[in-house]
Amino acid sequence: MRPADLCLRRGLLVLLGTVLLAGTSLSRAAEWQLGELMQLLAQTKSGQARFVERKYIAMLDKPVESSGELSFSAPDRMEMRTLKPKKQAMLLDGNRLTLEQDGRQKTVSLQSYPEVAAFVEGIRGTLAGDRQALEKVYKVHLIGTPARWQLMLVPREPSMSRIISGIRIGGSQGEVLSVAYDHADGDRSEMQIVPVARP
Numbered sequence: 001m002r003p004a005d006l007c008l009r010r011g012l013l014v015l016l017g018t019v020l021l022a023g024t025s026l027s028r029a030a031e032w033q034l035g036e037l038m039q040l041l042a043q044t045k046s047g048q049a050r051f052v053e054r055k056y057i058a059m060l061d062k063p064v065e066s067s068g069e070l071s072f073s074a075p076d077r078m079e080m081r082t083l084k085p086k087k088q089a090m091l092l093d094g095n096r097l098t099l100e101q102d103g104r105q106k107t108v109s110l111q112s113y114p115e116v117a118a119f120v121e122g123i124r125g126t127l128a129g130d131r132q133a134l135e136k137v138y139k140v141h142l143i144g145t146p147a148r149w150q151l152m153l154v155p156r157e158p159s160m161s162r163i164i165s166g167i168r169i170g171g172s173q174g175e176v177l178s179v180a181y182d183h184a185d186g187d188r189s190e191m192q193i194v195p196v197a198r199p
Contacts, residue, residue, distance in 0.1 A: 034131065034142045037149060040174035042129025046073045051080075053191040070193065072127050078120075092120060118160045119181070122153050122167045127176060138167075147172055 049070045054063040068082040078092045089100040097116070098107045110117040118137045125133035134140050137160070138153035153167040162184050170178040180190040 033146075034140065036146070037142060037151075038129040038131045040129070040146075041126065041176075042074075044072075044074070044127075044129075044174050047071070047127075048196040050194045050196060051191050053189060055187070055189045057187050058185070075128050075130070076124060078124055078127070092124065115160055115163050118155065118157065119164060119167070123169075123179060126151060126169050144170075 050067070051070050052065065052067045054065050056063045065085075066082050067084045068080065070081075071079045076092070076094050080090045082088045086101075089098075091098040091100075092110075095110050096107055097110055097113075097120070098105060110120060121133055121137050124130075125137075131140075134153065137157070138155060141152040141154070142149060143152070144150050149171060151167075151169040153169070155161045155164060155166075165182045165184045167179070167181045169176060169180075175195055177193050177195075178191060179193065180188065182188045
């Protein structure tokens with residue numbers, strides 16, 4: 001082998017090694033940031049917020065808008081009360097999901113609806129800062145900074161992927177400020193969340 005070829009090969013190996021080390025450092029940094037975010041989120045044991053949700057449906061010219069109130073109590077109680085345009089409520093308490101509409105209630109077990117359970121765990125796992133619960137159901141990617149971050153959740157199970165292609169959860173420090181999810185059929189939903197300060 002000619003000296004020039006040997007130098008070129010050594011140079012490429014050094015370059016490759018540098019890239020691999022840089023990739024490892026970036027990966028470790030991302031892991032540390034995700035761990036830090038989960039710790040921040042886990043510190044919030046309860047909270048209340050107002051929300052505005054817009055659903056973009058292919059068949060409709062304008063998004064369908066609803067608004068209401070949210071509440072969360074760690075580790076697994078979450079309530080969503082829609083006030084406009086029509087009153088309805090959803091209460092998630094442990095493994096039980098209670099839906100209320102037009103004065104009627106229906107309670108189901110999440111175990112009977114694994115796709116719904118997976119979606120719920122994406123939101124609840126984030127609010128609780130439960131990384132293990134999230135990574136059991138989703139591939140989790142974090143981008144941004146502590147002041148403005150976004151979690152991207154991609155379903156691991158094909159059955160879930162046929163319904164929802166991904167969930168994007170955004171926030172600042174330990175607060176969740178937005179939740180958006182993309183349906184596999186192209187429709188999407190975007191929710192803006194405004195935390196309510198306690199008196």
